[in-house]
Amino acid sequence: MPFGEGWLFAAFPLEPRVTLQHEVRKDMVSPGAPPIISMRNVAKFFGPFQALTDINFSVRQGERVVICGPSGSGKSTLIRCLNRLEEHDEGTITIDGIELGDDTKDIRAVRQEVGMVFQQFNLFPHLTVLENLTIGPIRVRKMDKPAAEVLARTYLDRVRIPEQADKYPSQLSGGQQQRVAIARSLCMEPRIMLFDEPTSALDPEMISEVLDVMVELADSGMTMVCVTHEMGFARRVADTMVFMEAGRIVETTPPAQFFTNPKSKRARLFLDQILEH
Amino acid sequence: MPARSAKRLKRALSSRPVSVLIYLSVMAALIGASLKGAEAMGYNWQWYRIPQYFFEHTEGGVTLGEIPWGLVGTITLSTLAFVLALGIGLLVALLRLSDLIVGRAVARIFLEFVRNIPLLVLLYVFYYVLGPIFGMDRYTASVLCLAVFHGALMSEIFRGGITSIPAGQWEAAKSIGMTTGQIYTYIILPQSIRFMLPPMTSEVVNVIKSSAIVSVIAVVELTTVGRNIISDTYMSFEIWFTIAAVYMVVTLIISTFASYLERRYAVQD
Numbered sequence: 227m228p229f230g231e232g233w234l235f236a237a238f239p240l241e242p243r244v245t246l247q248h249e250v251r252k253d254m255v256s257p258g259a260p261p262i263i264s265m266r267n268v269a270k271f272f273g274p275f276q277a278l279t280d281i282n283f284s285v286r287q288g289e290r291v292v293i294c295g296p297s298g299s300g301k302s303t304l305i306r307c308l309n310r311l312e313e314h315d316e317g318t319i320t321i322d323g324i325e326l327g328d329d330t331k332d333i334r335a336v337r338q339e340v341g342m343v344f345q346q347f348n349l350f351p352h353l354t355v356l357e358n359l360t361i362g363p364i365r366v367r368k369m370d371k372p373a374a375e376v377l378a379r380t381y382l383d384r385v386r387i388p389e390q391a392d393k394y395p396s397q398l399s400g401g402q403q404q405r406v407a408i409a410r411s412l413c414m415e416p417r418i419m420l421f422d423e424p425t426s427a428l429d430p431e432m433i434s435e436v437l438d439v440m441v442e443l444a445d446s447g448m449t450m451v452c453v454t455h456e457m458g459f460a461r462r463v464a465d466t467m468v469f470m471e472a473g474r475i476v477e478t479t480p481p482a483q484f485f486t487n488p489k490s491k492r493a494r495l496f497l498d499q500i501l502e503h
Numbered sequence: 504m505p506a507r508s509a510k511r512l513k514r515a516l517s518s519r520p521v522s523v524l525i526y527l528s529v530m531a532a533l534i535g536a537s538l539k540g541a542e543a544m545g546y547n548w549q550w551y552r553i554p555q556y557f558f559e560h561t562e563g564g565v566t567l568g569e570i571p572w573g574l575v576g577t578i579t580l581s582t583l584a585f586v587l588a589l590g591i592g593l594l595v596a597l598l599r600l601s602d603l604i605v606g607r608a609v610a611r612i613f614l615e616f617v618r619n620i621p622l623l624v625l626l627y628v629f630y631y632v633l634g635p636i637f638g639m640d641r642y643t644a645s646v647l648c649l650a651v652f653h654g655a656l657m658s659e660i661f662r663g664g665i666t667s668i669p670a671g672q673w674e675a676a677k678s679i680g681m682t683t684g685q686i687y688t689y690i691i692l693p694q695s696i697r698f699m700l701p702p703m704t705s706e707v708v709n710v711i712k713s714s715a716i717v718s719v720i721a722v723v724e725l726t727t728v729g730r731n732i733i734s735d736t737y738m739s740f741e742i743w744f745t746i747a748a749v750y751m752v753v754t755l756i757i758s759t760f761a762s763y764l765e766r767r768y769a770v771q772d
Contacts, residue, residue, distance in 0.1 A: 311674050330682075338680035348675035352694050361689060362679035407675075414679050 268317035277303045279473045290450045292460040295470035301453040309340045341411030345423040347403045349395035356391040381409040401432030421452040469493040573728030584649035591654025596661035617655035645717040660702045664695035704761030708754045
C-alpha cells in the first residue's frame, strides 16, 4: 500500500456512520449477522435468452466479493440487478432489509445506499467535477450546497484529485474520470459499492491509480461487490471469489483456495487463460 | 487527365465569383421575365406608393405604418404560439417516452392526428368547431391551432434530442437515487439542448411562415395587412413582393442568429 492507515482517518470527517465503517476490518466481517445483500433463486431473461439462472448469493456487511468469469457469463447482469438497473424476473433480491420490487420509492431508497461505478465512467459531461459530485447530495439527499461541496472536496481528496474540482469530465484522463466517478458514488455515503468492470475501459497505465483507490476503499471496511478481471486486485482484497459461467454461479470460494486450487474445472481453465499472460 | 479537368471544372463552378455570377443571372432572368409579363398585361407599377405603408407622415411626426404593425402582429402571434408549442411538444415527447401505455397511446394518437391533416383544415377545426364550443375568439383559436400543429412537430425534435443521450447517463443518475423528473431536469434535458437547438430554430422560422395562414380568418398580422392594402389599392405585385421581402428579412435574421448559436454550442464540447 502506498499510503498508511492513518491517512484515511485524517482525510475523513468523523461522521458516525463512516467512522463505524472504518472500524470494521477485513477479519471482522461478522459471520452471524444477516446478509446485507441476498439473492434467492434469481433468474433474469432478455427475451428468450436466459441471462441468469438460479442465482443464490449473499454478502455480509463489510465483505468484499469479486465476481469473475468469461464474458457473457452474466456478471454484469447480476451486479446490475442489485440496484435494479436490470429487473430480475424470478426470485427475490433483498438489499439491507428492502426487497427489490416495483415500488419506486424502495428502489430509490436502495439506490441511495448502493453506489455504482461503471465501465464507461458515465460522468455527467455538462457538469464540472465538483457539480458531478454534489448533484446527488443536493438533489437526492437534500443537503445544502456549501455542505455538499465540503463533502465533495473531502472525497476528491480521497481519490487524490482535489485540484480537478472545477474542470469538466472531458478535460480529464480516463483514470481521473473513473476516480471522479468513484468519488461521486461515495458522496452519497453508500453502505455498499458495486463496481462493474471499472478498469476495463482504461489505458493500461491508468489502471493502477483506480485500483489503488479501490484497495483503499476496501481497507476502509466498505462492503464491495466488484466485477473485474484484475486478479491481482482480487487476490489483494477479496474475502470471497465468485466464478460465473453461462448465467450460473459455478463456485464461491475464498481467494486463497480459488487461485491455488479451484473446485471446478471451468474455473481452473478460466484462470489458466487469464493468468498465463 | 479527364478526371482532373472535371475536378478543376467543378472547383471553378463552385468558386465564389462564379456562384455569384450564376445567382445574379438567374435572378435577372426571373425578374426580367416577370417585368416583361407584367408589361404585357399592362400592369401599372406604383412602387412609389409603398413607403407610406412603412412610415406614415402625420401632424405628430413620423409614425409606423401598416406593414410594421402587421409584422408586430406576426411576431406576437408566432411568439405566443411557439412558447405554447414548446410546452406541448415537451409534454407529448415525455408521454411518448414514458412507461405508461396510456400516455404513449395518447401521444401517438395526437401526433398522427395533427400530422396528417393540413394546417388550413386544422385552423378551420379550431375556429369553426372548437371556437364556438369553448367560446374562443379568433385570436385564441389561431394561437392554439399554431401551437398544437407545431407542438406535434416539436415533440419529435424533443424526442430525438432526449433519445440521443446515451443510456449510461440514465444509469448513472438512477444509481445515485434520482427520480425520473430529476433525471430529466438536471441530466438529460440540459445535455439534449445542443441536439435540439438547430432543428428548433428552423421550427421558429416555420412557425413564422405558417402564421400567415391565420389571415384566412382575418387575424391581424403581416399577410392580413397585405391583403387589406391590396383590396384598397389593387397593387398586388408590389405589395406581395414587399410582404415576401419582409418575411425573408425576419427569417434570415433568425437563421443567422441560429447558426451563430450552433457554432457557440459546438465549441463548448
